[in-house]
Every structure is written in C-alpha cells, then in structure tokens.
Amino acid sequence: MKDLVAFAGAATTGFVAHNTGRSQASLAAEACIDVLRQCGLEAADVDGICGSAPSAPAVQSMLGIPEVTWFANPAIPFVNHVAVAAAAVHAGLCDVVLAYHAAYRLPWNTLSSLRDPFRRVASGPMTPGPGPESVAGAMGYTAWASRYMYEFGVPKEHFGYVAINDRSNAALNPAAAMREPITMDDYLSARMIRWPLCLLDMDVPVDGADAFVITTAERARDMALPPVLLNAVALGMIDKNEEEQTPSLRHHGQQVVVEALKAKGDFWIEDTDLYFPYDGFTPITLNWFENAGWCAPGEAGAFIEANWDKAGARILIDGRIPVNPHGGALSEGGTQGSGHIREAVHQLQGRAGPRQVAVADRAIVTAGGFFFNAQGLTLRRDG
Amino acid sequence: MTASISDDDLVARFVGHPLDHDNADHYRGRLEHRLLLNRCGSCGRWHQPPRPVCPSCWSSDVVATPVAGTGTIHLTLFLYQGPPAEGVDYAAGPYPVVTVELDEQPGLRFTSTVIGAPNDAISIGRRVTLDWMDRGGAPMPVFRLDRVAQ
Numbered sequence: 001m002k003d004l005v006a007f008a009g010a011a012t013t014g015f016v017a018h019n020t021g022r023s024q025a026s027l028a029a030e031a032c033i034d035v036l037r038q039c040g041l042e043a044a045d046v047d048g049i050c051g052s053a054p055s056a057p058a059v060q061s062m063l064g065i066p067e068v069t070w071f072a073n074p075a076i077p078f079v080n081h082v083a084v085a086a087a088a089v090h091a092g093l094c095d096v097v098l099a100y101h102a103a104y105r106l107p108w109n110t111l112s113s114l115r116d117p118f119r120r121v122a123s124g125p126m127t128p129g130p131g132p133e134s135v136a137g138a139m140g141y142t143a144w145a146s147r148y149m150y151e152f153g154v155p156k157e158h159f160g161y162v163a164i165n166d167r168s169n170a171a172l173n174p175a176a177a178m179r180e181p182i183t184m185d186d187y188l189s190a191r192m193i194r195w196p197l198c199l200l201d202m203d204v205p206v207d208g209a210d211a212f213v214i215t216t217a218e219r220a221r222d223m224a225l226p227p228v229l230l231n232a233v234a235l236g237m238i239d240k241n242e243e244e245q246t247p248s249l250r251h252h253g254q255q256v257v258v259e260a261l262k263a264k265g266d267f268w269i270e271d272t273d274l275y276f277p278y279d280g281f282t283p284i285t286l287n288w289f290e291n292a293g294w295c296a297p298g299e300a301g302a303f304i305e306a307n308w309d310k311a312g313a314r315i316l317i318d319g320r321i322p323v324n325p326h327g328g329a330l331s332e333g334g335t336q337g338s339g340h341i342r343e344a345v346h347q348l349q350g351r352a353g354p355r356q357v358a359v360a361d362r363a364i365v366t367a368g369g370f371f372f373n374a375q376g377l378t379l380r381r382d383g
Numbered sequence: 384m385t386a387s388i389s390d391d392d393l394v395a396r397f398v399g400h401p402l403d404h405d406n407a408d409h410y411r412g413r414l415e416h417r418l419l420l421n422r423c424g425s426c427g428r429w430h431q432p433p434r435p436v437c438p439s440c441w442s443s444d445v446v447a448t449p450v451a452g453t454g455t456i457h458l459t460l461f462l463y464q465g466p467p468a469e470g471v472d473y474a475a476g477p478y479p480v481v482t483v484e485l486d487e488q489p490g491l492r493f494t495s496t497v498i499g500a501p502n503d504a505i506s507i508g509r510r511v512t513l514d515w516m517d518r519g520g521a522p523m524p525v526f527r528l529d530r531v532a533q
Contacts, residue, residue: 130399131468131518133495133525135458135482143458143482150507195461195477239438244458244482244492245431 002264005086006220006227006382008096008213010345011035014175015208015333019105019116022207025054028102029062031211036098039213040224048094050085050214052076053102063098070094076101077278077368078210078337079375083233085214095215101338102209109205138202140243140371141281142194148249148283149196151298156196158301159282160187161308161315163200163330166279168314170327172354177206177333181313201282206333210342217382226382228348231362232265233377241372253374254291257366265378267362269293272378274347274363275321276340279328281369288366325355337367341377348381388414396521406433408447413522416515419447420491429488450487452513452524457492458482459507469518479505483526493524500528
C-alpha cells in the first residue's frame with residue numbers, strides 16, 4: 001500500500017471552545033462539502049464514507065451521495081479512519097472515500113454543554129458510575145503522569161513546555177480555538193483538575209470538523225490539489241492495554257507504532273520536516289518524543305529545552321522542524337488527531353498559510369495515547 | 384451464604400458497576416470482605432480485570448481467588464473534581480486514587496483510594512494493605528498506608 005494511497009485534500013470548519021448553536025452534523029457537512037469542492041468532486045464521485053459521528057449512513061443521506069460500495073464508523077482517534085479507508089481504497093472496495101471527524105462539546109466534558117438540552121439528547125442518558133476510584137479513560141494519563149515524574153524526577157514544567165508550544169503555534173492558525181499566548185507562570189498557576197495535571201495539560205473541548213478525501217495516488221493526481229502520499233500507517237497495541245495494567249512507560253502501544261512505521265515506511269525522524277505528536281494530555285507528547293527516538297526516556301523535557309526557539313516561544317527541532325504547528329489538541333482544539341493530520345496534509349500541499357514550513361516534503365504524525373489508541377502515519381509529498 | 388446471592392440481587396447491591404458473568408464472583412467476594420481476583424487453575428498465573436479464559440495459557444479454569452491485600456503504590460492521582468459519589472467531598476480536599484501493584488505477581492494491579500492518611504503521605508512506592516469501606520450499602524475495597532519502618 002506504501003505511497004499508493006493519497007490524501008487528495010483536507011478541509012476544516014475551524015474550531016471554537018464554546019457551543020456553536022449548531023449540530024454535529026452541520027459541522028461535518030460544512031467540512032465535507034468544502035473538501036469535495038476543493039478537490040473538484042461532486043457527490044456522485046464519492047463511493048466510500050468513513051467517520052464516527054454523525055454515522056456514515058447519516059452523512060450519505062445528508063449530502064445526497066447517491067451510492068457507496070463501502071463505509072465504516074470506526075472509533076477515534078482518527079488514524080483508525082485513515083488506516084481503514086486507505087486499506088479499503090487499496091483493496092478496491094471503493095475508489096474515493098470521504099473521511100470526516102466532527103468534534104463536538106458534550107455534557108461529559110463541559111458544563112455549558114450539560115446545560116444545552118440538544119447536547120444532552122445528543123449524548124444519550126448519563127448513567128452514574130460506581131465512583132471515582134478508577135484510572136480508566138482520561139484519568140489514565142494523569143496516573144501515568146505521576147509515574148513519569150516519579151521515575152524520572154522531572155518537574156511539572158516539562159509538561160508545561162508542550163502547552164506553551166501549542167499555544168504559540170496556534171497564534172498563527174485562524175482555525176484554532178485558543179490563540180492567546182501563555183507563559184510558564186500562566187501554566188503553573190492554572191487551575192488544578194487532577195494532580196499532577198491542570199487545565200492547560202488537557203485538550204480543549206471544541207465544536208468544529210475536519211474532512212478529507214482519500215483515494216488512490218493515481219486518481220488523486222487527476223484532482224485539483226497536490227496529492228499527499230500515505231507512506232505508512234500503524235495502529236499499535238499490546239496485550240496489557242488497560243490503563244491500570246499497562247506494563248510501563250517504556251512498554252505500551254507507542255513503541256509498537258514506532259517500530260511498525262519504521263519497518264513499513266521509508267523514512268523516520270532523521271528525514272522529516274514536521275512532527276505531530278499527539279497532545280490530548282501533555283505527558284502523551286513527552287512520551288511520544290522519547291518513544292519516537294528524538295531522545296532517551298525521561299529526557300523529553302530537556303530535549304525540548306535544547307530545541308526551544310526563544311523568539312517564537314515554541315519548539316523548533318534542529319532549528320527547523322516545528323512540532324504541532326497548528327496548535328495541536330491543546331490549542332487548536334481536541335480533534336482526536338484529525339487536526340494533526342489535516343495540518344500535515346496542508347503543509348505538504350504548501351497550503352498552510354502563515355505557518356507554512358519552507359521545505360515540507362515529509363511529515364510524521366504519532367497520534368493517540370498509550371493504551372488502546374496509540375497510532376501513527378507517515379506522509380510524503382508526491383513526486 | 385452471601386456467595387449464593389442471586390444475580391439480580393448482586394446487580395442491585397452494586398449500582399453503577401459493570402457486572403457481568405466474568406466478574407460476578409469478584410463482586411460476590413466483596414460482600415464477604417474478600418478481594419478475589421482471577422487466577423488460573425492450570426498455570427497458576429493471576430490476571431486482572433477478570434477474563435473468561437487465562438490470557439497466559441487459554442485455560443477456562445479461571446477461579447476468583449483471594450489475594451493477601453498487600454502491595455505497593457504504582458500510580459497516584461488526586462482529583463480536584465470528579466464524579467459524585469457517596470463519601471467523596473472534593474470541596475474538602477483533593478480525593479486520592481491509587482493503583483496498587485499487589486504482592487501476588489509483578490504487574491498485577493488493583494485501583495482504589497487510600498483512607499486514613501493525609502494526601503502528602505500518599506506517594507508512589509509506599510506500601511499499603513487492603514481495608515474495607517461501605518458505599519451505598521455495598522462493601523468497597525480500599526487501602527491504608529503501612530507504617531514506615533523506623
């Protein structure tokens with residue numbers, strides 16, 4: 001499949017950290033219509049649909065896509081969607097997939113959403129759980145953040161660098177929800193949510209959507225925009241994938257992803273122009289730096305310090321490689337990876353506006369966390 | 384006696400818990416203040432959470448078996464906010480949650496809270512011992528810090 005499947009285009013509605021007064025479907029529709037028009041496609045050109053919410057059947061009906069021969073509703077993060085759509089295209093189940101992800105603020109993560117009756121209906125009944133004595137879900141990253149600090153004896157500031165980098169980058173991204181710069185003092189004085197993680201360690205719940213056209217490289221070359229080739233993709237997981245039972249920070253899904261991408265693809269960090277480590281929680285990003293091989297375990301904070309662009313208050317590896325130049329999940333908004341992939345596609349198409357990296361031939365996206373959602377892909381410019 | 388409690392009554396006692404065929408024995412154990420985790424009758428390995436077969440050898444002979452209840456704190460967090468629960472008052476101070484590595488087997492872990500200790504004493508590496516609390520009329524396994532050797 002290497003380099004035989006491509007992103008023909010990517011589009012976004014942009015993201016906001018408040019309730020838009022719109023449905024999740026409305027956001028998805030806007031992004032989907034935008035990407036199809038940019039690629040020069042009509043509804044009848046689409047024969048595959050892939051997204052989580054709204055469902056693929058709902059999107060087909062909403063957009064009047066006459067017939068599809070393949071569709072899927074994978075779980076997030078968004079590399080799940082890319083991997084299965086690319087495989088479907090490569091296997092010949094369909095030719096042109098419309099893939100989308102609509103981020104939507106819901107009652108479980110924001111109080112203002114809890115007060116919105118439509119959002120309460122959209123999220124379904126909230127059944128009370130047994131109590132807070134669990135490290136499942138979001139708590140898992142907090143629990144392993146404490147372990148990270150314990151094992152490596154590093155200060156909380158190391159997490160803070162990730163938040164500051166994202167916010168500085170978001171200043172140049174009109175699609176980002178949070179664009180006011182922050183300082184380390186802001187980070188250290190932010191409201192504690194679950195020690196050791198504070199409000200600025202956690203991604204921003206947003207309304208907004210991304211959409212993509214995924215097709216064969218051959219077909220993409222006949223469309224309106226430069227194709228971006230999928231060099232390798234991997235979803236990594238190990239047997240002990242429960243947050244509580246995960247063996248260690250040096251043995252979980254991320255290491256599997258890294259080894260798979262290196263084995264299946266043609267390049268790694270020595271030859272990339274952009275790096276997109278997932279940042280739904282700051283400790284995930286530090287661990288990705290270490291597992292990808294930029295530095296040794298526990299040294300991500302020191303690595304960032306050594307590659308800090310003081311003028312821009314951001315990471316610039318070797319003075320040239322930006323990290324999550326769109327602002328990532330912490331500042332563009334929590335998109336479960338779709339924002340990272342969209343920005344990578346735009347950079348490699350030369351369409352990233354004021355954020356455009358001068359030489360953007362290759363990008364690495366390492367999406368997701370540690371447990372059952374570590375995943376990644378490598379992309380390269382066509383030709 | 385409690386071991387013979389019906390499935391209906393068991394679900395009624397543990398409201399909100401994800402009870403199923405594979406963890407029912409664990410919850411029946413809680414009613415007797417026994418912390419039961421699955422152990423393989425064939426290869427002797429423990430596993431958690433409860434699975435219908437042994438992940439190590441695929442034997443179906445998995446038995447909910449009492450653990451000693453001693454171990455070492457492996458992960459910690461302190462909740463400044465969280466889901467409402469009886470006996471939990473976030474306004475009174477951050478609520479501790481710990482994952483404990485049990486002495487039975489490396490990597491065998493169980494998550495709960497720590498009672499009877501100030502938060503600044505609850506840290507990774509501390510030894511703990513099982514104790515029991517009550518929540519909503521159902522026993523809940525918790526941990527207490529062991530005294531630090533002088």
